Amino acid sequence: MNDPTQLKSYTPEALRERFRRDGLPAYRADQVLAWIYQRGVEDFAAMTDLGLALREQLEASWRTRALEIESVQRSTDGTVKAVLLASDGAAIESVLIPEPGRNTLCVSTQVGCPLDCSFCATGALGFTRNLGVAEIVDQVCRMRELLDPGQALTNVVFMGMGEPLLNLPAVLDAIRVLVHPKGMAMAPRRITVSTAGVVPRIRPLLAAAPVNLAVSLHAATDEVRDQLVPLNRRFPLAQLMGALRDDDLITPRRPVFFEYTLIEGVNDSPEDARRLGPLLRGIPSKLNVIPMNPHPDSSYRAPSDAVIDRFTAEVHGQGIRVTLRRSRGRDIDAACGQLRARGAGPGGSVSL
Numbered sequence: 001m002n003d004p005t006q007l008k009s010y011t012p013e014a015l016r017e018r019f020r021r022d023g024l025p026a027y028r029a030d031q032v033l034a035w036i037y038q039r040g041v042e043d044f045a046a047m048t049d050l051g052l053a054l055r056e057q058l059e060a061s062w063r064t065r066a067l068e069i070e071s072v073q074r075s076t077d078g079t080v081k082a083v084l085l086a087s088d089g090a091a092i093e094s095v096l097i098p099e100p101g102r103n104t105l106c107v108s109t110q111v112g113c114p115l116d117c118s119f120c121a122t123g124a125l126g127f128t129r130n131l132g133v134a135e136i137v138d139q140v141c142r143m144r145e146l147l148d149p150g151q152a153l154t155n156v157v158f159m160g161m162g163e164p165l166l167n168l169p170a171v172l173d174a175i176r177v178l179v180h181p182k183g184m185a186m187a188p189r190r191i192t193v194s195t196a197g198v199v200p201r202i203r204p205l206l207a208a209a210p211v212n213l214a215v216s217l218h219a220a221t222d223e224v225r226d227q228l229v230p231l232n233r234r235f236p237l238a239q240l241m242g243a244l245r246d247d248d249l250i251t252p253r254r255p256v257f258f259e260y261t262l263i264e265g266v267n268d269s270p271e272d273a274r275r276l277g278p279l280l281r282g283i284p285s286k287l288n289v290i291p292m293n294p295h296p297d298s299s300y301r302a303p304s305d306a307v308i309d310r311f312t313a314e315v316h317g318q319g320i321r322v323t324l325r326r327s328r329g330r331d332i333d334a335a336c337g338q339l340r341a342r343g344a345g346p347g348g349s350v351s352l
């Protein structure tokens, strides 16, 4: 879904090139980009440093919005979830997580998801299609309007609906817009891309942009991981961890952020915790433990607090840097693994 008339599907360089081909000076592209990304003005009529004739010409040939906000829900803890509609009616969700000193946006990369992880609500939707560059970028533009006055977006995580590495070219172009000085000028280290482990695309991601990598691990054995993340049958743990261990772009200054959704009776035993030590050895990393967020498509539950504490203590005892992340926005189904906007029905498939 990369619409050539959709302005947000262009990186700043590509837009300058396109303007040149249209017979317009490249600095006009920079002016338009500044209005859109720096000032949040998307209506050509309001771009007052462009002449009237040019504004009309641009108005006739370009579209600046890729998504419309359909609904907004606010959690008691301040988390904001929005359902956004694409021009074909596809619905996706984005989640804004305000915290003291930082505001994180969680964006989607696909309509639904083909990976079908057994504990994730998005997987139960099936897969419809990849999002286009403009649809990824526009989540940032639409959602930042929902921040309180005076607040700015500080972090973007590619942890919403979908598997980012199965839509890598669009994800990379979206990142280029987010970090470009003429785009949103965000620091790459404030961007995190999470993958369930599409091994051959990890290195291309790391090499293309100095963003953070998160890997959804969830298990220390293939037997358990096969049940939770079916992609593990294609790229088993030895292959995934071997690729991370051998990648020279993963360093103590650029560690991997492992995510471990803790599920009662499935992956929460002291033995599971102890297996993580040898598994992670040699990979500069941190491990985030996320107690399972319940949803109607799954019978999995989070363990008790006592079991969660025992698990994290055991992991810590293995010399692993571990943090416990209590998901935000659970009362509005905005927490990890709870995104399931309606309208994302079953559909196509993607190939690796």
Ligand code: SAH
Binding pocket: 119, 120, 121, 158, 159, 160, 161, 162, 163, 164, 194, 195, 196, 214, 215, 216, 259, 261, 290, 291, 292, 293, 294, 295, 336, 337, 338
């Ligand atoms: N497909 C990518 C991006 C999605 S990230 C990936 O798998 O990494 C969403 C994160 O939320 C993943 O770590 C996922 O495993 C986790 N998650 C999914 N369902 C969850 C649930 N019900 N409770 C807690 N975390 C969940």
